[in-house]
Amino acid sequence: MGATTPDHHRHTDPAPGGGPGPTGPAGPDDGTGRPEDEHTEHPDAADALPVPAEVRARLRHVDHSVLVDERALDQVRRRFDADQAGALARYLTSAQSPNTLRAYRTDWVAFTAWCLAEHRTSLPADPVDVAVYLAAAADTVRADDPDRWALSPSTLERKAAAIAAVHGAHGLPSPTRADVVRLTLRGIRRRRRTAPRRKRPVLLHTLTTLLDHRPEPGHPTGAARARDTLLLLTGFAGALRRSELAALTFDDTAVGTDPRTGDPLLVLRLHATKTDQEARHDHQVALPRGRHRPTCPVCAFADWADLRTALRDGGTRALRTALAESAEREHDPRTPHRCHTWTGTDLADGTARPLFPPVDRHGRIGDRPVSGRAVAELVKRYAHRAGLDPDAFGGHSLRAGFATQAALSGAADREIMRQGRWTNPRTVHTYIRTANPLEDNAVTRLGL
Template sequence: MHTTDPDDTPAPRDQIALPPPVRARLEHPDHSVLVDTRALERVRERFDTEQAQALGRYLTNAQSPATLRAYRADWTAFGAWCLTEQRTSLPADPVDVAVYLAACAEQRTPDGTGWALAPATLERRSAAIAAVHGAHGLDSPTRAEVVRMTLRGIRRTRKARPHRKAPVVLSTLETLLAVRPAEGHPGGVARRRDAVLLLTGFAGALRRSELAGLTFDDLALRTDPASGAPTLVVSLWATKTDQEGRAHQRVALPRGRHRATCPVCALADWSALVAVHRDGGAQAVRAHLESLGAPDPAPAHSCQQLRGIDLADGANRPLLPGVDRHGRLAQRPMTTKAVGNLVKRYAARAGLNPDDFGGHSLRAGFATQAALGGATDREIMRQGRWTNAQTVHDYIRTANPLEDNAVTRLGL
């Protein structure tokens, strides 16, 4: 039986009211919406079914799963609007697309206090319409000047600064770690997994999608030649800025100064428990946790005894699987949404406003804390894999607005 995090349930969609047939399509999307099925049928006629299926599989994988999900939902919303307004969605008239985007821009939140859709969301909806037309060999209506001018007008009208999640700096991270479930069963399972998630996401400056996609096979243990301490090297294959995995990006996570915030110790504790589950199942995990004594108030590092990643055995085992309230591990990984909700949940437990935090808070927290610690732009960009220095400068200004600022020389 597969189990999942309670946060894996779908969130309500901020879309226009949809007719029941369209709503059903949205909940059970057509996975070929970005693939020209007529072209595949011609391949099937000219070659065979197996070759058509192979081509369709690779065409589908041309986009990341998150992008595909977003585009499918966006296309279904546009199709619903066209159905209501008696317009044609494929091929769409540029004026119809412009009117649709303008209508979406006018939508308000249920309480009427704000806009329902951000300009970035409307630009993504425009991109989804373009992608579906392109997949079917049709000219994109979004290239028309009327659509481009409409989007430009929306951006100029809605000049609000994007709402950014608060960074999880080191002090906040320690607070979140302190409110994890208690040791023992069943809380000890989530306690160990969530330590890996928080510390790896923070020290590695990882995105939600990168965290959710990690497997034990992506991990390797190295020894720091200067100190002899273990260092965890995480391989990132497909990322937001390298979706084809050509750069084969890696991040290094060193041994922490303190046991409670050491990402390598967190991995050692978690991998030991996952190995118990692999060998004996849920009952063995329960027995193992119940056999542990009272927690040591000043525990020593456990990473020094880590000799390798035993679970990196080619099984593609998720590093962060779902865990239910009974402490049972799922076979599938956490979703990106569950990663963000986990940070929010711990923020709420710690007495913080959960709306201020999310999955990006760990990555933002790394950059902010590194800037506070005196790290250079180059050092921050290397670990976070940023290619735009302006992004890093925004984090540095957040961390210390007086850093490298001429205002300090005014003699006030």
């Protein structure tokens, strides 16, 4: 079969830092001494397939979304004015979530690179070529651990979905519907008959342990300490996904009052979520005042908002002064809750100021939001500091921890589902079984 034509290269787009090539330069540090890249996804292990240098060079020049047929848009531009064509292009590009586009772009670039290296055509692709590609990817092992597979069956299925999506966007039949591809994926799943590896939940005692290993208060690490405190407490109490945490801005926050007790509470507004990608529902998550000052989400929000306000109004010098005052409060074990007397913040000014920006090792606070991957890496780093296995934890550990801890504390399914925005009770029951395998279990009635 012939190699991919140059015309095809105009219709592929590697995600920044994705695909078979190396990742881009590191971005700001996260405040813990390790660089944190806010705009690149680490290439997954499937992209470790051999890719010639000339293939990488050609792939760097592609543009546009892999899910939008640019040739069709060219025809639209010839028939309609630029504004109408531009509007169509914007909405077509928005048809998929940014995370899906990023993953599909990376997967499509990896497949295109493999086709170029093997002198195969990627669009339209032959079903046998797709099956061989998936089989080769399935046999790839980790470079740092040859005894472990580099790819899970679910990742391979996502790669097949990306190939199907690109063909569909170009009006072509999907090669993944062929029996040879479907049977190959089925064979991979059967050969890899292992239970899915779930991340360990961060329970309440684990959360307090993680908080015990935050950087020291004061300059330069106090800013990262305050940000990470709010991130961990918000992710846990709000049962938030890592992408939801990363997307939060000050405009999405409001401090209200608990109508039952009169205590302050923090209300978060979520926009597009994994289960509501079109933002049809106005999801609000309420975080009540914590029982203890160190684990109070509202106090943590006040601490972080004061630092951000000091930086905005007075620059670096004012931030250092605010950090010194914060350090004095933290060193005093008698320090009470401050959320009752806090007067609020004006950072919710319509500018979409990110709630969780990067913080480098010098205490400099960035302007852009952290990525979802950065959230997961932050949880892993704190687990490592606490002497836990970092590979057992991730961004989902906070959300899973909420559900598991709530189940352990006797919360009903309905209560857990409301805060976590789950719609399927079976998902919640999974966490309940994890928390207490004897819950609603007839074995307790056997009389042994």
